[in-house]
Amino acid sequence: MRVVVIGSGGREHALAWRLLRGAGSAPLTDRELVVAPGNAGMARDFARWSHGRARCVPLAGAGVEGVVATAVAERAELVIIGPEQPLVDGVVDALAAAGIPCFGPIRAAARLEGSKAFMKDVCAKAGVASAAYLATGRVDEARRFVDEQARAGKGVVVKADGLCAGKGVVVCARAADALPVVEDMLGIGRAAPRFGEASRTVVLEDLLPGVELSVFALCDGTDAALFGAARDHKRLQDDDRGPNTGGMGAVGPLDERQGVPATLLGEVKQRVVLPVLAELRARGAPFRGLLFAGLMVEGDAVRVLEFNVRFGDPETEALLLALDVDLLPALLAVAKGERLPPLSLVSHDKAAVVVLAARGYPDAPEKGAVLEGLEAAERVEGAQVFCAGVAPDEAGRLVAAGGRVLVVGGRGATFDDALDRAYRAVDRIHLAGAQLRRDIGKSVRGR
Ligand SMILES: Nc1ncnc2c1ncn2[C@@H]1O[C@H](COP(=O)(O)OP(=O)(O)O)[C@@H](O)[C@H]1O
Ligand SMILES: [Mg+2]
Missing domain, CATH: 3.30.1490 (Dna Ligase; domain 1)
Incomplete structure (x- = not known):
């Protein structure tokens, strides 16, 4: 099976890392992974342990055509799309026209992320709880x-x-x-x-109180399998201060010990995911792919803040690090328009990821600082380094090349273990001027 993953960040590194290993911890021989374009940190990682079964290739061109050309050139049997833009631009439709199965929603279903007004209308028609709103120009x-x-x-x-x-x-x-x-x-x-x-057009919404949770649902157009709930940390600094970022860390899967009731996932499936799938099907836009529900939870009330139509970053890194499941058969079934096989996506183990960001992130991230200590970080038991904004310099060293440079994860039986491992690993890495939060998972420590 030749799988092509499209994207260049920590999310794609985690997807490739997990997919190559199936449900285990060693690379499998029945599959080949190509990440396009990937990044130099991923390439270094693949070169060391994949025996050539995982590699990065440049995209064969820009936009949707570039993705299709890459998939054709790599003789892809399955394509997995990381970022939202190509999905919203119709890359799945274009790949289908070329006869290549792709995990991700068609353009008409990707509007759920591409237009917030569309998303609000779908929620209203499907009877899904969400903030009162007005869409207007x-x-x-x-x-x-x-x-x-x-x-x-x-x-x-x-x-x-x-x-x-x-x-x-x-x-x-x-x-x-x-x-x-x-x-x-x-x-x-x-x-x-x-x-x-x-x-x-803008969407105005009622400001909802509560705590935010992310829930990922693997959807085949009709049915869905849910991952455990995760929480990310969007602000740059500790105690949720500073500017918004793409995410500075995440923990998951959360359960009742962390204040997420055992019934929550079932409720989200019945009251959010399945009604939205039915509504989109009725509109001729069946949703096959990963539906990411951004939720606001207040007591018993669960309301949808937004949908994304792909794996979220950095929650994906945490959830996949904690999970010993081979996702390939399910992703392939969904991509081919078949029904989801039975699968359980909630792990017992916990994981935490800490993002190491460049100086100046998010406004003006500084490029070029040399990364050191990756090997030492990876020697921490239960730790895993996913590379995001990483490039080689002329001397072949890895340097920062984007705002979020690394996503450093730890896995353990408890969040305390997972967090200790993630922080021990990240503390072995040196990057001049690096920024990171020291309070990732603070609310779930000791619980
Ligand atoms: N109705 C709302 N009530 C309270 N907070 C909200 C609401 N909508 C969005 N937010 C806050 O704004 C953030 C970004 O909104 P979101 O709809 O997720 O947009 P995007 O991720 O596309 O920027 C959310 O994570 C949440 O913190
Ligand atoms: Mg959001």
């Missing part, structure tokens, strides 16, 4: 929504409709602050909206 309509929120003493969240690489959401605890944000996003008084087409 008009300031006068927005003002009415904001005024009502203000009268009720509630906050407002302003979201650009389209993909904005995590920069299109502004949370306004005071409703009155939302209107200038709306005007800015729509580009009132300017030539174009702030995020171009992506913010020609």
